[in-house]
Amino acid sequence: MMPTRTLLGIPNELLTPIFSYACADGGKTGATLSLVCREIRDICKSTGADITTAVLCGEKQLKRFLFMLRRRPYYARKVRSLFLYPTPQPLDDPTGDVRCKDNRKAVSYMLAILKTITAYHLVTLSININTGRLPHPLVPLVPFQFPSLRELSISGPLSEDSFQQSLIAPRLERLRIMDYDSVPPDFGEHLTRLFPRLTHLRIDTPSETGNSPALPRFLHAYCKLQRPSAEVPPSPPVPRAGHFAGLWGWPNLQLQLPATTVAEDLAVESASISTSRPRPKPVPPSLHRIVIAFRPSVLNAADGTVLYQRYASVHRRIYKKIASEQNFYTIAHREDEVDKRKKSMLIILPDSELYADPMNLNRRAFWIFSQDFKHWEERANGTGKGCWV
Structure with a gap:
């Protein structure tokens, strides 16, 4: 009579990758798996197979996950994909917007989790570090060493110091930055x-x-790499109503703005030979895909009608000129599926500066959250392009 075979009769070396593959849904399967029996729970605790991916929203979840990690040996803290959000899912919270709360404790738990997990296993990270209170604490773009990190999505009050004090991520290929300060x-x-x-x-x-010229300057440098010796011709003069339009019988008074190039508008200096220490290149050598979008900000919600500003009016003109410059340098809008090294850029320009949104703040906060989560999930499990349209 053949002996009865059970799941526990399979060597741990085979069970561990099976469990890891099954637990790629953000933690739900991992939590259920640990409740099956003591033996399977011991396997999960000793290998980290149940926390391959984790979705942590709100101070309570973040705190529990951190304490769980600290009870495990270091080699069993293997998190491959991580989604960190400072508040519970906005749909469960009537106040909605993450930026309106005091999330400093939640953000401190996030940083503690990143410091506690095994650094060599993290591949995909999405983190929202909006503390909701001023002054914002300094959070580096990459606060700890993650040698295997390939994809990073970060939202929050990033500043110049966040870049200057960031650690190097040598294998990072995809970076998304949202809602930064500067x-x-x-x-x-x-x-x-x-x-x-x-x-x-x-x-x-x-x-x-x-209104900062830093991003337009970077986009200009990226476009110019296509044909460094070519110079974009100045755009034609743009008629604009003067300050005295409509006064003293001059209803049609127009001012002619001078014809300028993007480089002239941004005061970009021409390349020159320098004897000082060589500086890093103005554009990463491997960069071949850029997507620029504009997240609206709330202007007025007093009467129940929520008004949003699509993007700052001061640099509305410069982004349109960069889009024209992109056409001059023949940089595609879509990513080439055959030649992955071919440069492409997409600037999603809104049609108008102001618009009314029938969604209340809570519903809109949930929509933003769900979109960010969907993009992370597609990249974490390999089922879609995520935010890379």
């Missing part, structure tokens, strides 16, 4: 220094920070 003037040089293998960059810029 980027450094030498933005591209920081990217080259921190992420030497960067291939994809997406920036969802909030409208209130749209």
Whole structure:
């Protein structure tokens, strides 16, 4: 009579990858698996197979996960994909917007989790570090060493110091930055220094920070790499109503703005020979895909009608000129599926500056959360392109 075979009769070397593959849903299967029996729970605790991916939203979940990690040996803290959000899912919370709360404890738990997990296993990370209170604590872009990190999505009050104090992620290929405060003037040089293998960059810029010339300068440098010796011709003069339009019988008074190029508008200096220490390249060498989008900011919700500003009006013109410059340098809008090294760029320009949104703040906060989670999930389990349209 053949002996009865059970799951526990399979060697742990075979069970561990099976469990890890099954637990790629953010933690639900891992939590259920640990309840099956003591033997399976011991396997999970000693290998980390049940925490291959983790979705942690809110202070309570973050705190529990951190304490669980600390009870395990270091080699059993193997998290491959991580989604960190400072508040419970907005649908469960009537106040909605993550930026309106005091999330400092939640953010401190996030940083503690990143410091506690095994650094060599983290591949995909999505983190929202909005503390909701001023002054914002300094959080580096990459606060700890993650040698295997390939994809990073970060949202929060990033500043110039966040880039300057960030550690290097040598294998990072895809970077998404959302809702930042500011980027450094030498933005591209920081990217080259921190992420030497960067291939994809997406920036969802909030409208209130749209006036900085750092990002347009970086996009101009990226376009010019296509044909460094070519110079974009000045755009034709743009008629604009003057300050005295409609006064003293001059209803049609127009001012002619001078014809300028993007480089002239941004005061970009021409390349020159320098004897000083060589600086990093203004654009990462491997970068071939850029997506620029604009996250609206709330202007007025007093009467129940929520008004949003799509992006800052001061640099509305410069982004349109960069889009024209992109056409001059023949940089595609879509990513080439055959030639992955071919440069492409997509600037998602809104049609108008202001618009009314029938969704209340809570529903909109949940929509933003669900989109960010969907993009992370697709990249974590390999089922889609995520935010890389």
